[in-house]
């Protein structure tokens with residue numbers, strides 16, 4: 605049995621009539637840029653994320669850049685970010701004019717290790733960007749305590765974690781700003797690139813909106829130089845159709861993860877993902893670890909089971925950051941995990957037969 609890594613077409617078929625009608629509505633009204641669809645989505649998304657303001661933009665990467673620009677990052681400022689993430693988290697620090705300071709991840713959760721943050725703080729440190737990687741919240745209790753103590757801002761990178769909670773509170777509500785991606789494969793995905801940045805502080809939200817829209821809130825009124833980063837009407841309408849389904853899809857992801865926990869228990873050599881206390885994981889990705897990861901991936905792929913590696917090389921060791929001169933001992937957990945991690949299929953529409961096929965594939969490798 606072939607098992608895809610994700611099945612976006614199955615999701616579309618489940619809501620086809622609503623999506624098709626929403627697209628037709630945007631085309632019928634020619635509301636392609638800003639307009640009512642974008643405004644409706646911003647309001648509905650802020651509401652579901654339990655924050656006061658949502659500034660939509662072109663993609664999740666821009667949302668990080670926009671937040672950092674609005675928070676006033678300037679040359680020489682240092683920003684602490686996890687050694688294990690997608691490069692958007694850190695390339696935007698550089699784009700905003702800051703310096704990237706990597707912190708190792710926790711051995712079990714793949715999220716930034718708060719115990720290692722304080723040693724990295726210098727007089728030039730201005731902020732921390734925890735990433736709720738794979739859908740598991742970072743330790744926001746410890747991170748916010750450090751941020752308050754040292755007067756640092758926090759941008760939560762929620763690209764993979766819509767609706768995840770820490771201590772019963774939704775991610776994106778802890779920091780000064782929260783960045784979201786609606787890349788098609790994300791838990792809430794558009795049909796193209798899209799993103800948003802959320803905040804409770806109206807002044808920060810206004811600065812972010814202004815920067816994202818050529819430096820002005822009203823067309824032609826350029827208070828500052830900005831950028832052009834817009835969510836278009838089609839994506840907004842599509843996202844508005846999908847948003848009410850997000851909780852159900854999240855529960856389906858949690859169902860699959862729980863079933864995997866039963867099916868994959870006790871397979872020799874296979875480490876299953878762990879959920880730390882006080883977290884509700886939303887399973888953007890189900891990431892196992894194995895000493896012979898590449899052979900395991902080949903075995904599964906040979907059986908028709910798609911896998912992915914998120915991500916093959918920890919950020920301090922990609923060529924883009926060679927200039928920082930890091931060695932594996934600087935980030936022992938992130939470095940060890942980079943050769944062991946394997947993402948296996950997980951999507952809300954996954955059937956019992958598909959999960960069984962994955963489990964059988966993993967067992968046959970071990971056996």
Ligand SMILES: Cc1ncc(COP(=O)(O)O)c(C=O)c1O
Nearest residue numbers: 663664665690692763785786787
């Ligand atoms: C952790 C993380 N941060 C940021 C992003 C950037 O999002 P986008 O691809 O929408 O620019 C992504 C998604 O790729 C991500 O996974």
